[in-house]
Amino acid sequence: MSENKFDEQIRKALEGYGVEPSGDVWTGIEASLSRRARWRVIRRVAGYASAAAACLVAGLLVFNNGTEADVPQISDQAVAVSVPEDVVSGDPVTVEIAEPVPVPAKQPVRKSPKSVSVPPIEEQINNLADAYASNSVPTEDAVAVSEPETPETSVPAPAVKEEKGEPVTASVDWNAIMAEDEENSASIFGTPILAISSNITSNSSTGGFSPDFGPGHSPSREGSKAAQGLPVPVEEPYYYLPLSLGVQLKLPVSRLLSFGVGVDYSYLVSRYASLVNGVLYNDTYSQLHYVGVPVGAYLNLLHGRRTDAYISVGGEVEKCVGSRYVYGTNVTKSSVPGLQFSVMAGLGVEYWMTPSIGCYLDPSLVYYFANAANPQPLSIRTAEPMQLRFEAGLRFRLRPQGHRHPAPGRRF
Amino acid sequence: MRDGSDKFLTEKELIEGCRKNDARAQRRLYELFAPTMLAVCIRYTGSRENAKDVLQEGFLTVFDKIGTYKGQGSFEGWMRRVFANQSLMYIRRNDALKYADEIESVPESGLGLDSDDPLGKLNAKELLDLISAMPAGFRSVFNLYVLEGYSHQEIAEALGITEGSSRSQLSRGRVWLQERIKKL
Incomplete structure (x- = not known):
């Protein structure tokens, strides 16, 4: 018998032959699979947590250079502003303080690459008091009229440094951080993507405390706020880290191009000293709630197995759905007409941890347009229209890439 | 199940x-x-x-x-x-690929099986038992070459031996198996 024939007979004899394994084999396999599944979950959770922590830390390190400790601290004590009934616009108005307001021994000056000159704080108060007096004249009972012999003082403005009679120079660090939601898009052809995003927006450190409070906040606007009994800022605001959440659906139209649309919510908070009906409140909190609809186009630059890079451009229209001012024990709400428009452009990168779950990082430049017809409330957006935004989030492919319905085939 | x-x-x-x-x-x-x-x-x-x-x-x-x-x-x-x-x-x-002695003890060419040899009468289980009983070196090369269709070059690379050694072990493995079949 030839070797080939012998081999062929051996193959034929063993073809299709099987030995039924004992039940403990599968039990062992099942136990190992269960252990592996637990590890997969642990690794996945650890991966998400690490990515989220890295994004958060990076965002805070990049944008939050200052701390609240740098913000001027002044007394919580309310100060009565004396406004004579016969006051003439432009005349100096004195402010009397029932009890001395402690002024910090060392007035903190926040670091900033750029300083902006602003008028003396007294002048601002005077102007605002004028506006207030022209609309609502307080009664004699409510107003403590200043006497010549009464030592005059000005409202302390710790953040303002005054030297040798020169105009007060406020060295301001616009380190306030704000957030808003907008979703950028990946360019995964043929796979709709749902994204959950959050972002941190930094000012670009190009601005400072501006007398007109930025676009949409002309003195007349603040004067009208005074007439409405709303807090009128009298110092540079401190902008808190905002909260922002959003979802967006991204629809790829080709391998290179995707379009996205979504909805997001932004919560902006700022704090400043303000005047309300002639009373100075040192800690006034402005809380703004915006809901917006972002739209965007995304051009894919690189498409790897797990990593993508893209250019994003888009815009957003937002509506302030709630405006709330908290000063002392008072809370005042107001409606805000008009819309906030913005445009953005940026670069993004995303990493798919699994075929259906990924995280992304989208730094971009955003410009917020002033609404001349309906000025928006004071926020970092109105103070500095051009901002660098640092957005991060998770993306979910609604249908995992490469998934196809199985074609009819052999059945077991 | x-x-x-x-x-x-x-x-x-x-x-x-x-x-x-x-x-x-x-x-x-x-x-x-x-x-x-x-x-x-x-x-x-x-x-x-x-x-x-x-x-x-x-x-x-x-x-x-x-x-x-x-x-x-x-x-x-x-x-x-x-x-x-x-x-x-x-x-x-498990260090089972030690077959130098086995190669020495088994000739490369045997008598072969006649056409009426008992191979055709063996069932799969008996044949599997015989193959399982082969020395590890023979068994590995025999399985890879005869039953999996690997070439000697592939076997040599897989087992870390020379092609000549693979051929030699295959031949000796066949002889070893044929002798066991004859004895049945």
């Missing part, structure tokens, strides 16, 4: 389910291929007990690496290669 709910899964659906770590698909795949793959493992390892360990490790490897199967060639063939490799790893781990 089978709940019947998944008996109509196609091979593609089964593979896709295993890729997604679907427990039912994994169980179904095991049920379908475990007997065949256990026979493969027995042929290589020489014992049922050892083969069970290899079978378990092999299926875990299959579930782990099933994403690398691109649909080219038969899936069963791909699985056999996985289990053959797993068996060879087991043999190497």
Whole structure:
């Protein structure tokens, strides 16, 4: 018998032959699979947590250079502003303080690459008091009229440094951080993507405390706020880290191009000293709630197995759905007409941890347009229209890439 | 063992389910291929007990690496290669590939089997028992060449031996097996 024939007979004899394994084999396999599944979950959770922590830390390190400790601290004590009934616009108005307001021994000056000159704080108060007096004249009972012999003082403005009679120079660090939601898009052809995003927006450190409070906040606007009994800022605001959440659906139209649309919510908070009906409140909190609809186009630059890079451009229209001012024990709400428009452009990168779950990082430049017809409330957006935004989030492919319905085939 | 709910899964659906770590698909795949793959493992390892360990490790490897199967060639063939490799790893781990003495003791050419030899009368189980009883070196080369279709070059690379050694062991392995068959 030839070797080939012998081999062929051996193959034929063993073809299709099987030995039924004992039940403990599968039990062992099942136990190992269960252990592996637990590890997969642990690794996945650890991966998400690490990515989220890295994004958060990076965002805070990049944008939050200052701390609240740098913000001027002044007394919580309310100060009565004396406004004579016969006051003439432009005349100096004195402010009397029932009890001395402690002024910090060392007035903190926040670091900033750029300083902006602003008028003396007294002048601002005077102007605002004028506006207030022209609309609502307080009664004699409510107003403590200043006497010549009464030592005059000005409202302390710790953040303002005054030297040798020169105009007060406020060295301001616009380190306030704000957030808003907008979703950028990946360019995964043929796979709709749902994204959950959050972002941190930094000012670009190009601005400072501006007398007109930025676009949409002309003195007349603040004067009208005074007439409405709303807090009128009298110092540079401190902008808190905002909260922002959003979802967006991204629809790829080709391998290179995707379009996205979504909805997001932004919560902006700022704090400043303000005047309300002639009373100075040192800690006034402005809380703004915006809901917006972002739209965007995304051009894919690189498409790897797990990593993508893209250019994003888009815009957003937002509506302030709630405006709330908290000063002392008072809370005042107001409606805000008009819309906030913005445009953005940026670069993004995303990493798919699994075929259906990924995280992304989208730094971009955003410009917020002033609404001349309906000025928006004071926020970092109105103070500095051009901002660098640092957005991060998770993306979910609604249908995992490469998934196809199985074609009819052999059945077991 | 089978709940019947998944008996109509196609091979593609089964593979896709295993890729997604679907427990039912994994169980179904095991049920379908475990007997065949256990026979493969027995042929290589020489014992049922050892083969069970290899079978378990092999299926875990299959579930782990099933994403690398691109649909080219038969899936069963791909699985056999996985289990053959797993068996060879087991043999190497246990230092079983020592066959210098075995080569010395077995001639490269034997008498061969006559046309009316008893090979055709052997059933699969008896033949599997004979192959399992072969010395590890012979057994490995014989399995890889005769039953898996590897070339001597591939076997040499897989086992870390020369091609000449692979040929020699195959010939001696055939003689060893033919002699055992004749004695039955």
